[in-house]
Amino acid sequence: MKNKTSIFYSVFFVGGLIILLNAISSVYFIRADFTEDKRYTLDRSTKRILREVDKPIIITLYVSSDLPPDVNRSVLDLKNLLTEYNQYSNKKIDFEYINPNKNKELEQQALDAGINPVPLEVREKDQLKVQRVFLGMMIQVGDRSEVIPLIKPGISMEYTLSTLIKRLTIRVKPEIGYITGHGEPGLASLDQAMKELSVLYDIKPIHLLSEPDLNKYKTLLLIGPMGTISSTQLGRLDDYLAHGGSIFIAIERVNGLLNDGIGVEVNTGLEKWLEKKGLYVENSFIVDKKCGTVTVHQQGFFSYPQQINFPFLPVISRFANHSITEGLETMILQFASPITYVGDSTLRYQPLGFTSKISGKLRAPISFNIGRVWRAQDFLYPDLTIAATLEGPMGGDKEAKICLVGDGNFMVNGTGSSRIPIQKDNINFIANAVDWLSDDSGLMSLRTKGVSSRPLNEMTDSKVFLIKYINFLLPLILMIVYGLIRFERRRRRRNKRMKPGFIK
CATH class of the missing domain: 1.20.5 (Single alpha-helices involved in coiled-coils or other helix-helix interfaces)
Known part of the structure; x- marks a missing residue:
């Protein structure tokens, strides 16, 4: 009898403990994540976005059943992610799962939402067949909606989800002024950067002579000016900084004219204005053994393209510990110039990115020789600074900020047939810099989450x-x-x- 009573109490205790743990887990969501990139842990930017959600969000997942194991695993990870989103948004997110292959009505509903079926190869009984499957999602807030037409297997969805939720729930976007009138690239040629910035900001082209009030802009962007900037316009920038403004500057101090085979110095007046602030940009080309490549056509019996290392395209993989560079791994610049601080301690100067240990600089003007044999004496200036920030009172009592990059083309895609894709971390840099300048944490830490580039370290010839x-x-x-x-x-x-x- 005593043993039966003991067993009864043990079973009662264990059952009560299980019920208690289930009740606690329904309120508090806890999960251990031992992955290197913390892919199963929500980023702090995501948590902040979800805490600010004040309207109900409806997420509809259009996913076919009987998916292959690898695709089904991605869908299961997404469902777990949505559960976490719901927890951190204080139950503001409702989601439902629909199988469009179930009937024609549900299939038409998915098509009306903008989600089309995709062909997927499936192996059954040692036979390979193509199956039409739906793998999409719609996010709706009030009368506004965004669609993810294809959930790519193996890709982390946190950044995409958080970005769309932020875009749908943000009330008023701060205005960012894009300075024009001095040969700067048009907004159409900066489509990657503008697409990223437009999530949180409203980008407006402005002219320094005709804009009545610069102070209404959170940040000003001055990208790659090639024409002269008058003293009157620079004076307006001085006044903007004196009132605590923030400016992002990508300066084109030298210009590589590959078709002409020469590299020349660029003088716009901006370099002298920056030097007065303590930021000296040399009229030199950075060369780095750790560099990108260019395609040349070798002539012979047959003409064929060949990739050749081009030290004028430095690959930057060394960054300071700063919120702008958090998570960055690789940037690629073209015809960049080194930055040196020549000011005093009244302002706070912070270098952000550096060339490799095997880098150098060539003073403009120069002649380009694609077939040049580079030697150790060409790389005598290691650790050159390619980007930096400057903070402090600049002509007034309020704190002002400048973020400077020694390359005016590092984020320029171009247009038409001359359009080129830009390295992802180049775009992350400009987006993080604007967040920092605008005193907004934005999506800084989330943009670079899960990046897995592992560039090889350059070694000296002697090593x-x-x-x-x-x-x-x-x-x-x-x-x-x-x-x-x-x-x-x-x-x-x-x-x-x-x-x-x-x-x-």
Whole structure:
């Protein structure tokens, strides 16, 4: 009887404990994440966005059933992610799952939402067949909606989801002024950067002479001016900073004219204005052994394209610890110039990015030679600064900010047939910089979450030479040492046997 009572209380205790843990888990969401990039942990930017949600959000997931295991795993991860979103938004997010393949009505509903079926190869009974599946999602806030037409397997959805929720729930976007009138690239040629910035900001082209009030803009952007900026216009920038303004500047101090085979100095007046602030941009081309490539056509019996390293396209993978550069791994610049601080301690100067240990600089004007043989004496200036910030009172009592990049084209896509894709971290840099200048944490930490680029570290020629000969000689040396040890052991054994009275 006593044993039966003991078993009853044990079962009652365990059952009560399970019920209690379930009740706690329904209120508090806890999950351990041991992945390197914390892919299963919501970023702080996402949590902040979800805490600010004040309207109900409806998320409809249009997903077919009987998906392959790898695709089904991505869908399951997405469902778990939506559960977390619901928890952190204080139950403001409702979501439903619809299988459009179930009937024609649901299929038409998915098509009306902008989600089309995609062909997917499925193996069944050792046969490969193509199946039409739906893998999309619609997010709705009031009468506004956004659609993700295809959920790509293996891709983290947190950034996409958080960006769309932010876009749908933001009330009034702060205004950012894009300065024009001095040969700056048009907004159409900055489509990657503008697409990223337009999530949180309203970008407006302005002219310094005709804009009545610069102070209404959170931040001003001055990207790659090529024409002269008058003292009157620079004076307006001074007045803007004196009132606590923030400016992002990408300066084109030198210009590489590859078709003409020359590189020339660019003078707009902006370089002298920056120098008065303490930011000196040299009229030199940065060259770096860690660099991008250009395509040249080799002539011979056949003409064929070949990729050649071009040190005028430095690859930047060394960054300071700053909110602008958090999570960045690789930026690619073109015809950049080094930045040096020549001011005093009244302002706070912070370098952001640096060239590699094998870099140098060539003073403009120069001639380009694609086939040039680069030597060690061409890379005598390591750790050159390519971007920096400056903070403090600049002509007034209020705190002002400047973020400067020594390359005016690092975010320019171009237009038409000359359009080129820009490195993702180049866009992350400008977006993070605008967030920092605008005193808005925005999506800074979330933009670079899950980045997995792992560029190889450059080594000096002497180190390469040393490693090569160590790999060649070390096995031989070890074999010789081992042979000498065996020879000495056998010699001692032989001498021992030759002594009188030795008995084996």
